[in-house]
Amino acid sequence: xxxxxxxxxxxxxxxxxxxxxxxxxxxxxxxxxxxxxxxxxxxxxxxxxxxxxxxxxxxxxxxxxxxxxxxxxxxxxxxxxxxxxxxxxxxxxxxxxxxxxxxxxxxxxxxxxxxxxxxxxxxxxxxxxxxxxxxxxxxxxxxxxxxxxxxxxxxxxxxxxxxxxxxxxxxxxxxxxxxxxxxxxxxxxxxxxxxxxxxxxxxxxxxxxxxxxxxxxxxxxxxxxxxxxxxxxxxxxxxxxxxxxxxxxxxxxxxxxxxxxxxxxxxxxxxxxxxxxxxxxxxxxxxxxxxxxxxxxxxxxxxxxxxxxxxxxxxxxxxxxxxxxxxxxxxxxxxxxxxxxxxxxxxxxxxxxxxxxxxxxxxxxxxxxxxxxxxxxxxxxxxxxxxxxxxx
Numbered sequence: 001x002x003x004x005x006x007x008x009x010x011x012x013x014x015x016x017x018x019x020x021x022x023x024x025x026x027x028x029x030x031x032x033x034x035x036x037x038x039x040x041x042x043x044x045x046x047x048x049x050x051x052x053x054x055x056x057x058x059x060x061x062x063x064x065x066x067x068x069x070x071x072x073x074x075x076x077x078x079x080x081x082x083x084x085x086x087x088x089x090x091x092x093x094x095x096x097x098x099x100x101x102x103x104x105x106x107x108x109x110x111x112x113x114x115x116x117x118x119x120x121x122x123x124x125x126x127x128x129x130x131x132x133x134x135x136x137x138x139x140x141x142x143x144x145x146x147x148x149x150x151x152x153x154x155x156x157x158x159x160x161x162x163x164x165x166x167x168x169x170x171x172x173x174x175x176x177x178x179x180x181x182x183x184x185x186x187x188x189x190x191x192x193x194x195x196x197x198x199x200x201x202x203x204x205x206x207x208x209x210x211x212x213x214x215x216x217x218x219x220x221x222x223x224x225x226x227x228x229x230x231x232x233x234x235x236x237x238x239x240x241x242x243x244x245x246x247x248x249x250x251x252x253x254x255x256x257x258x259x260x261x262x263x264x265x266x267x268x269x270x271x272x273x274x275x276x277x278x279x280x281x282x283x284x285x286x287x288x289x290x291x292x293x294x295x296x297x298x299x300x301x302x303x304x305x306x307x308x309x310x311x312x313x314x315x316x317x318x319x320x321x322x323x324x325x326x327x328x329x330x331x332x333x334x335x336x337x338x339x340x341x342x343x344x345x346x347x348x349x350x351x352x353x354x355x356x357x358x359x360x361x362x363x364x365x366x367x368x369x370x371x372x373x374x375x376x377x378x379x380x381x382x383x384x385x386x387x388x389x390x391x392x
Contacts, residue, residue: 002035003371004378009092010036011084011103014073015045015053022171022192022286023119027098028052029193030117033367034096039087041080041102044070061086078150081105081157093383094374097165104168105161113381115374116165117190120175120283121182125154128218135217159183167377169370172284172305188373191308193366194289194358198263201295201355203271205346208234209337210273210296212266212287213280215241220279220301220328225251227333228277233341236273238266270294274346275322279333282306288322293358295351298322299336311357313345321354 002008012027015038030036043058045051061083063069063076076083084102089095095112097103100119108114124132129151133139139147162168162183170176170187179187209228213219221243228235229252237247237257248257261269270276276291277299284305288298292310300306302324313320323345325336340346359365 003033003374004094006093006383007091008034008036008094008096009039009089010034011039011087011089011095011097011099011106013040013080013084013099013101013103014042015040015058016042016070016073017044017048017051018071022284023098023100025195025286026117026119026171026192029363029366029370030096030098033371034094036096037092039089039106041083042070042073059087077154081154081161094378102161104165105157106164108164113167113378113383114165115167115169115377117169117171118175118179118187119171119192121178122154122158125151125158126182127178131218166381167373169373172308174304174307175283178283189308190366190369190373191361192284192286193363194286194293194361196289196293196355196358196362199267199290199294200271201293201351203295205274205295205351206272207274208236208272209275209277209299210236210238210269210291211277212238212269213278215239215243215247217243218280219243220281221247222250223279223328223330223333224277225255226330227337228252228255231334231337231341233337235277236269238269267294270296275299275340277333277337278306279328281328285309289358289361292321292354295354297340297346297349297354299340300324301328302326303328309361313348317348319353319357320349321357322349 010030038058040058041061042064043060045053046056046058063073063083080102084105085107087106089106089108093112095108095114097106097116099116101122104116168185168187169190170179171192173189176187176189179185211221211224215221225247235255238261240260270291271294273296275297279301281303282305288300288306289309291298298310310322311319312324323336323340325332
């Protein structure tokens with residue numbers, strides 16, 4: 001049963017089998033909580049029998065009708081701000097948007113309450129623009145100046161559209177800081193939901209370290225692979241992507257690449273690894289929480305979203321759930337792993353403590369906190385009759 005007795009709308013950038021991550025986990029929880037009408041730029045999911053959206057009616061934009069629009073929506077980046085503004089949300093007193101690009105830019109009236117859950121301001125238009133341009137073959141071509149102009153215009157629209165939601169929710173303090181920097185607005189921090197019940201934390205630990213992520217440059221798996229090679233530590237890498245061949249070439253004999261693995265296989269690896277290792281800068285990072293839900297400590301970069309999810313052994317020894325290193329450099333990763341291994345620091349991080357900490361990020365906790373926020377904001381906005389249904 002829906003939280004509110006009036007119709008609500010939920011806007012997500014795109015529903016595609018190519019995009020299954022933290023943003024989609026948030027959308028699923030919002031869908032369960034609100035029973036909303038769904039809106040999106042494109043929908044490639046409702047026609048798939050195996051999708052959680054099978055058979056759902058999703059209202060889409062004109063991008064849906066363009067060639068390869070459903071499968072390659074991002075190729076129409078210059079049109080996406082225009083497309084999101086064409087969605088007709090009239091008739092919905094409460095509008096929620098799940099935004100990492102343009103969803104927050106939908107048009108609403110003063111009578112409507114628009115709450116936007118922000119996964120990140122557009123990375124490649126702001127602080128990661130120069131890294132994106134260095135990696136982009138298209139940006140190195142004669143089209144480079146045009147791409148830079150498009151990103152400039154996207155930044156302008158991004159700031160303009162950031163004033164449209166009445167309330168902003170950020171998935172971490174790091175994202176809230178970026179929102180304040182680029183948009184000049186404050187945001188309420190609410191971490192995304194994690195299905196902690198999926199994971200078994202009571203299995204015996206093995207002696208290998210684990211990396212699970214897409215093999216793309218900004219994840220910095222290269223630092224983890226190099227560190228384990230130089231320290232001769234056993235490492236298992238799960239994931240695929242454009243970096244895989246380069247990573248395999250630099251890896252030592254004690255590193256195994258498993259490619260894409262099933263959810264069940266990943267759960268088993270998390271349940272048995274000595275620690276989960278991550279050197280990327282994340283807006284939040286769900287995988288480290290999944291590792292802790294499995295009783296596995298986290299050795300990770302002490303910046304970004306991990307500062308919200310991991311308690312560092314060097315700062316909070318009695319409540320610690322991992323060890324954080326300060327710099328995104330090989331020497332820092334090596335020093336952390338060397339200390340973790342040679343000093344037996346993993347023995348100071350009991351699996352039960354890690355699991356209890358991870359349960360603070362559970363789906364139930366997310367729903368309870370979000371429903372409380374929405375009820376308060378609906379009351380403050382004065383939307384009609386809005387008695388709420390208890391959430392469990």
